[in-house]
Amino acid sequence: MIGQEIPWGKKLTRLECDITEPPQHLYPKLDSQHPEAILCLASLDLRQCQENPIRGISVNCFGNFQVAEYANKKGIPFIQISTGSIFFGEKGKTFTESDTPCPQHTYGQSKVLLELLTQSHPLSLCLRTGWLFGGRKSDKIFDVLLKKTLLGEPVQANAEQWGSPTYLPDLIRQIEHFIESQKAGTFHVVNEGGASALEFVEEAKRLSHSTSEVGPFENPKGMERSPSEVLTSNKGSLLRPWKDALKEYIERGKHET
Numbered sequence: 001m002i003g004q005e006i007p008w009g010k011k012l013t014r015l016e017c018d019i020t021e022p023p024q025h026l027y028p029k030l031d032s033q034h035p036e037a038i039l040c041l042a043s044l045d046l047r048q049c050q051e052n053p054i055r056g057i058s059v060n061c062f063g064n065f066q067v068a069e070y071a072n073k074k075g076i077p078f079i080q081i082s083t084g085s086i087f088f089g090e091k092g093k094t095f096t097e098s099d100t101p102c103p104q105h106t107y108g109q110s111k112v113l114l115e116l117l118t119q120s121h122p123l124s125l126c127l128r129t130g131w132l133f134g135g136r137k138s139d140k141i142f143d144v145l146l147k148k149t150l151l152g153e154p155v156q157a158n159a160e161q162w163g164s165p166t167y168l169p170d171l172i173r174q175i176e177h178f179i180e181s182q183k184a185g186t187f188h189v190v191n192e193g194g195a196s197a198l199e200f201v202e203e204a205k206r207l208s209h210s211t212s213e214v215g216p217f218e219n220p221k222g223m224e225r226s227p228s229e230v231l232t233s234n235k236g237s238l239l240r241p242w243k244d245a246l247k248e249y250i251e252r253g254k255h256e257t
Contacts, residue, residue: 001132001140002168002172002175003041005169006172010033017029019040019042019063019064019066019067020058020062020063023066023069023070026066035071036076037076037179038071038076038079039175040064040068040078040079042059042064043059043060044059044110046108049110050107056106056107057110060110061113065114065117065118068080071124072121072122076123077124077179077182077184078121078123079125079126079127079178080114080124081127082112082114083108083111083128083229084229084230084231085107085111085225085226085229087101087102087108088102088104088226090227091227092228093227093228095188095228095230095231096233097187097188097234115186123182125184126186126187127174127188128188128231129166129171129188130166130190130230130231131163131164131197131229132166132171133168133200133246134169142165142200145204146201149210150250151212152211154215155212155213155215156214156216157196157201157214157215157216157217158196158216158217159196160196160216161197161227161228162228162230163196163197163229164190164193164195164230164242165193165195165200165246166189166191166245167191167239167249170191170240170245174189188231188235188238189233190231190233191238191241192240192242193242193243194228198215198216200242202214204250207247
């Protein structure tokens with residue numbers, strides 16, 4: 001999702017560069033690109049990791065770590081995208097960069113493992129982000145919910161879990177800024193404020209004057225997640241409030257139709 005929206009850099013597909021290959025096969029492919037920095041976006045999502053935990057760890061942790069090791073040996077920045085899903089807390093809890101992760105599922109565990117393995121690399125940059133929306137070609141859940149709302153279709157959304165809605169163009173601008181300024185370390189990059197998926201949809205309905213019927217649904221069984229994944233920052237890396245970003249997204253859509 002992120003890679004589709006980024007307008008800069010060389011983009012390699014999995015067929016062109018499989019990060020789970022042994023280093024003797026992977027590293028020559030990376031050498032051929034002459035990278036000055038590497039933003040590695042290869043990742044399996046929460047559901048994919050739940051369905052295939054071994055593959056999830058292989059890609060999200062060990063595959064990414066091979067790329068991080070390459071970057072470290074070359075003396076170039078390695079940028080990884082992590083998640084609020086690494087934390088666990090009750091509703092109302094927010095998490096800063098200094099809070100201790102406590103992931104409840106393979107996806108979060110794979111992200112934490114990669115963070116731990118790369119924290120000694122001096123040029124490693126870890127950006128933890130939230131529930132992304134605003135992708136032009138996205139089939140991710142928040143964009144699907146938005147599309148249905150804007151079309152006036154019935155929408156059911158989770159009211160039990162809270163996270164950080166994050167506007168993809170805002171995130172990409174911040175990624176670019178961090179790379180250009182050669183930042184390293186761990187930062188939370190989300191739009192300010194927390195919400196449930198239901199509150200997010202209700203705000204989209206209000207802003208767009210949609211006629212959608214909006215209501216809650218029960219959490220799916222077998223998917224253990226923290227009641228709160230809301231991120232904040234003690235490093236000043238928060239983006240504008242998510243409601244402001246959502247308003248811009250909806251207004252942009254009106255001008256493009």
